[in-house]
Amino acid sequence: NAGVTQTPKFQVLKTGQSMTLQCAQDMNHEYMSWYRQDPGMGLRLIHYSVGAGITDQGEVPNGYNVSRSTTEDFPLRLLSAAPSQTSVYFCASNTGGQHYNEQFFGPGTRLTVL
Amino acid sequence: AQSVTQLGSHVSVSEGALVLLRCNYSSSVPPYLFWYVQYPNQGLQLLLKYTTGATLVKGINGFEAEFKKSETSFHLTKPSAHMSDAAEYFCAVSPGGYNKLIFGAGTRLAVHP
Numbered sequence: 001n002a003g004v005t006q007t008p009k010f011q012v013l014k015t016g017q018s019m020t021l022q023c024a025q026d027m028n029h030e031y032m033s034w035y036r037q038d039p040g041m042g043l044r045l046i047h048y049s050v051g052a053g054i055t056d057q058g059e060v061p062n063g064y065n066v067s068r069s070t071t072e073d074f075p076l077r078l079l080s081a082a083p084s085q086t087s088v089y090f091c092a093s094n095t096g097g098q099h100y101n102e103q104f105f106g107p108g109t110r111l112t113v114l
Numbered sequence: 115a116q117s118v119t120q121l122g123s124h125v126s127v128s129e130g131a132l133v134l135l136r137c138n139y140s141s142s143v144p145p146y147l148f149w150y151v152q153y154p155n156q157g158l159q160l161l162l163k164y165t166t167g168a169t170l171v172k173g174i175n176g177f178e179a180e181f182k183k184s185e186t187s188f189h190l191t192k193p194s195a196h197m198s199d200a201a202e203y204f205c206a207v208s209p210g211g212y213n214k215l216i217f218g219a220g221t222r223l224a225v226h227p
Contacts, residue, residue, distance in 0.1 A: 035217075043215075103158075107155075
């Protein structure tokens with residue numbers, strides 16, 4: 001199993017550009033999440049999904065879109081990048097049913113918006 | 115609202131010394147509590163978790179944590195630090211609802227010879 005994979009590892013954007021951060025998992029997990037990590041703030045939940053076709057907002061959803069067309073994939077879209085979106089982004093997945101199940105994290109995407 | 119406070123953004127210990135990383139939480143419901151570790155340029159890895167039952171929880175790499183409801187704390191300890199323990203450690207609480215982990219700001223642990 002590859003676990004949770006994310007691409008790209010690094011990305012530099014200009015203000016106003018759009019891009020998609022890719023996330024895939026091969027563990028057949030129902031639940032997937034996107035977090036951003038900023039210095040001194042820990043990880044904050046952006047969006048999450050409890051299954052294919054179902055998504056919901058987390059703590060900091062503004063400026064980001066998600067969709068979940070398959071169990072395996074959960075892309076995060078930045079429609080018009082802003083410098084405030086400079087961060088490290090982590091995708092995570094876990095089995096459904098109980099909220100204390102372990103979340104498995106990908107290696108992260110480091111995004112810089114100029 | 116649930117929240118997590120980690121006391122000390124940086125902790126430095128000598129190799130072989132006790133590691134103590136502090137975590138306090140607030141939760142209106144019985145919490146589920148977690149410690150994650152992040153090694154440089156990697157994702158997060160679960161160290162241990164408390165759900166119900168025994169309040170002293172043992173995790174990987176010799177770490178353990180004790181849930182103290184009266185103190186709303188979940189401090190992480192390791193009796194003897196190793197150089198390989200240098201990493202950033204995050205305490206998190208699950209307030210109920212799927213996938214909603216609330217993280218603390220993190221504590222960076224440095225281990226020196």
